Amino acid sequence: MKYDFTTAPDRRGKDSIAAEPNRFYQIDVPTKEGFSRIPMWVADMNFPTCPEITRRMIERIEHPCFGYFEPREELYEGIINWHKLRHGEEIKKEHIAYQNGVLGGVVSALNVLCSRGDNVLFHSPTYIGFTHVIDSYGYNMVLSDLKQDDHGVWRMDFADMERKIKEYHIHAAVFCNPHNPCGRVWTREEIREMMDLFAKYEVYVISDEIWSDLILEGYTHVPAYSVSDYAKMHTVTEYAPSKTFSLAGIVGSYHICFDGWLNERIQKESNLSHYNEMSVLWMYAMLGAYSKEGQEWTDELCQVLSENVNEAYETITTRFDGVSVAKPEGTYMLFLDCEKWCASHHTSMDDLLRKGVEYGVLWQDGRPFHRPYAIRMNVAVPNHQLKDALERLDRYVFNAEED
Ligand SMILES: Cc1ncc(COP(=O)(O)O)c(C=O)c1O
Structure with missing residues (x-):
């Protein structure tokens, strides 16, 4: 790749609502010590823009x-x-x-x-x-x-x-x-x-x-x-x-x-x-x-997003029992349906959303988009951050040992 889609930019102190959620972010729970916060909610990407x-x-x-x-x-x-x-x-x-x-x-x-x-x-x-x-x-x-x-x-x-x-x-x-x-x-x-x-x-x-x-x-x-x-x-x-x-x-x-x-x-x-x-x-x-340059950058970006979407889709559909998602054809958003998972784990949507944020996955409540068990997840992050987020969701959220 000619352009950098692998380094996560350090956005601390740079006024970003994605990376440092403020009043716009509804899931008000601290992230546990030792876990970084991965921005996977509002529709902006965790990549530096096109250098041109x-x-x-x-x-x-x-x-x-x-x-x-x-x-x-x-x-x-x-x-x-x-x-x-x-x-x-x-x-x-x-x-x-x-x-x-x-x-x-x-x-x-x-x-x-x-x-x-x-x-x-x-x-x-x-x-x-x-x-x-x-x-x-x-x-x-x-x-x-x-x-x-x-x-x-x-x-x-x-x-x-x-x-x-x-x-x-x-x-x-x-x-x-x-x-x-x-x-x-x-x-x-x-x-x-x-x-x-x-x-x-x-x-x-x-x-x-x-x-x-x-x-x-x-x-x-x-x-x-x-x-x-x-x-x-x-x-x-x-x-x-x-x-x-x-x-x-x-x-x-x-x-x-x-x-x-x-x-x-x-x-x-x-x-x-x-x-x-x-x-x-x-x-x-x-x-x-x-x-x-913008054309080339966008072509590379679409390749990176396709890979991330494929990886997230594969993990969600094979490892998160009770969570369903349609594979996106465009955008970088996954719209998860967690109804079955919530029912089989006797967990509310609020608790599920909080659990992700506790482990640093800053995902988005999908209910305001008019689906009662939806979570919107933005995968426009460097692949190592996506892997990290999926791993945390697997270990600590969807397949966590029962307390
Ligand atoms: C479908 C759609 N329209 C509009 C917007 C916002 O556009 P703007 O910030 O230019 O008003 C977004 C942002 O995520 C969007 O997803």
Whole structure:
């Protein structure tokens, strides 16, 4: 490997909520002495970012003027090139608009497409960030359950979606592609079937594709807008470098929208507050990210994530009796179902979650994602940390000697 995905960065004193959980982390229990804390919860990775990003940012920081600025053409060229090379799609500058974060972008689009109190279709399990913004903006989340098929693969339930679209008069849906937390990389056929249903009832789609660069070996990302003419003109797609390159702390994202009218309306809505301004450092981070080096780094990252996912899946399914998990196809999240384990060990979810943290595995309560026995586990850590975490879960948590 050209890049370093094996050294765990020392993040102490560097303001990281992943590595040094604070008020955001709900599992309030100390870790036993002698056990390090392994960050496996919030969606950022325990790898240093792509060096080209840091290089471009440092180069810019060395010039000591940070006044108002105009985004460079190179930024748009980088985005256009990235989508062409990674997803085989042609986009133009006029389809791209800056958004100050994906969740903000989702809300700005909903504010254009909906009126107050409107029903919006989501899948369940549901990324918790969606639930928070939907609540705070006064929309009503209508959930259609994803179902696991005989092979454990999460599938959309089109009949249920149709029923809900009709019953709740739905004209806007938020689609997570790939899906967080289930890790599905939706196929062209699945997305087409969904879009045909949306076309039938004139449902607009906000497709959150923040995870679209993190596709595991054997899978291909299909942008939702690419499946049909209807999809192209009725979808707003949210992208960001934040998951791919661990840049959440830099803040910034962008949407792609092919309908000129809709695109302009959303930009007007997002700019109302005057807060929706790009930072010059985000722009330089993007220039480093969407570069040749960024492409190579992402390819290596996907290989590392594929190996980690395979290893974690293998261990969980062969050694943790009573814990089930669908193998992710994208993202770096595993969504464990611990119902049977909790029942056979007469243990509550709270106790199970605490047990992991006591031994330094900082995993995440999956219940707020709408599954009562779920734990979300982030495997974007150097492989030695993953091995360590799995070993601790084996010895001290799932297969611990009874007290
Ligand atoms: C599906 C999804 N959308 C959005 C976000 C957050 O994006 P942002 O920080 O740009 O609002 C996340 C973060 O984990 C996510 O998983």
